[in-house]
Amino acid sequence: RLIQRAKRFWPAFVVAGLANALFGLLDAGFVMLLEPLVSKGLVGRDPETLARAPVFVIVIVALRGVAAFVSGYTMAWIGQKVVAEFRCQVFSKLLRLPAEFFDRESSGNLLAKITYNADKIARTSSSALTILLRESAFLISGLIYMLYTNWRLTLFFFISFPAIAAVVRVATRRFKKASHNMQDAMGTMTALGSESLQGYQTIRIFGxxxxxEENFKKTVERFRRKFMSMIATQNLSTPLIQLLAATGLALVLYVSLSELQSGRLTEGEFIAMVSLMMASLRPLKQLSSVNSQLSEGLVAAQSLFDILDEPEERDSGTVDLPTLSGEVVMENVTYCYGENSPALIDVSFSVKPGQLVAIVGPSGAGKSTLLNLLMRFYHPTKGRILLDGHDLESLTLSCIRRNMSLVSQTVTLFNDTIRNNVCFGLKEVPSDEKIIEVLKQAHAWHFVKELPGQLDAMVGEGGSNLSGGQRQRLAIARALLHNTPILLLDEATSALDTESERHIQAALDALMTDRTTFVVAHRLSTIQHADMILVLEGGRLVEQGTHQSLLAKGGVYSRLYRLQFGEPQLGTTTS
Incomplete structure (x- = not known):
């Protein structure tokens, strides 16, 4: 599969292959020049041969340099092109994978795959292939010369090659296993490092x-052990291969004495052949190291292909409505996370267009899960959800997401300008006047205008240059700007102070006019005016109604309300 990706760069491969082959041939040719230099120049005392030798040396070295540049640059270009496209494809795939995938995979591990593992592929497609082509060309040309010069000595030299092949085969298996373990350890180390750096305040405040440090040290030590396991295999196989090749060379030296005495081998041929055989130890060493690089690269490629092979978020819907009125109906919806106990059980309700619906309940009651089902990040295990009378599964994802905006308690801002964050996702960037108007509605303009650059001010990584309340107000401004018929607010005002919350609530009240809005809230004071309040407990919809009607029932909502405002529950006494 990796070769298939590189196929369309075949012209560059041809250029690099020819340059590498020329490099190897020139290396072998340099050694082959020893035969006429010794036989004719030194032994035969031919002055013309001695005069030409320096010229040949300069020409060969110059051509070798050109071949090295062309092959090195071209192979690096191919490697980086393949990896750049690979990275982009994997990233694009990640953006289209279902929520369940991210529930089971850590972001640090995925980051390690598209950075560290992708780099391994680049090394495979450039450095390793360069060595493979160069040294193979050297060995093949040298072998042809040695067989032509004296096939008997050549066969003696290659007696050790079956044993070398066996060592390479065993080493390859160990390299693949070690590479797989090492890359897993790298993913774990990246994930732990990312978590620790993001949570540095928590680490420090709790001392x-x-x-x-100990947790990270253990992870680093695990990676070091896996890495050293691979290095041990590499450094054991390489000298073993060279020892086996040297054994063949020693046998050649022993037999060559009789070849010299019988006249079947001249002094020049003997020196050239022995020099080629000794020089072949270097390619054997290089090729054995290529084995480890190829193993690392192939294991790394497989980890990325595994991501590409993941099924994308299901989008089997065919109905694509330009806009929705905002009617939402849930019919006996149950949802389970994998094989775990249900997060929602047999939930049913009906919401008319333009209604404000509050979702309340204790932590873990299923409030956020309900919103995720509405956005079709998850699919109901049982039951169905209707939007404007259409089954949610029959609508296209683009139709659903185009008609919904979300402001969650965890605000996502990108390391970009205020303008680009507020306009994120819009096909056309509105005028500055429109953006400022929205920022004013979200009670954000008063601090944005004080920033250097105002709309062009950078928010920092994750909005690090802003306070929590400021980040949340920008998220609200983003939702206001998208102006969708369905608005989802998941603790949207949780990070605001009382004064800011009052202004934001007024802006949201205006925004929610003629717009279906679902509000997840713990502060019950913010949802008393809701048209409908859904009370979840243990994944079940235990109550629904208005604020006054639910208080009159004296049930779960009444209990939550009285606990939150410190009022005594019915039936209790005060002193």
């Missing part, structure tokens, strides 16, 4: 620096 857990030593614990974090």
């Amino acid at each position: 857990a620096e030593a614990q974090a």
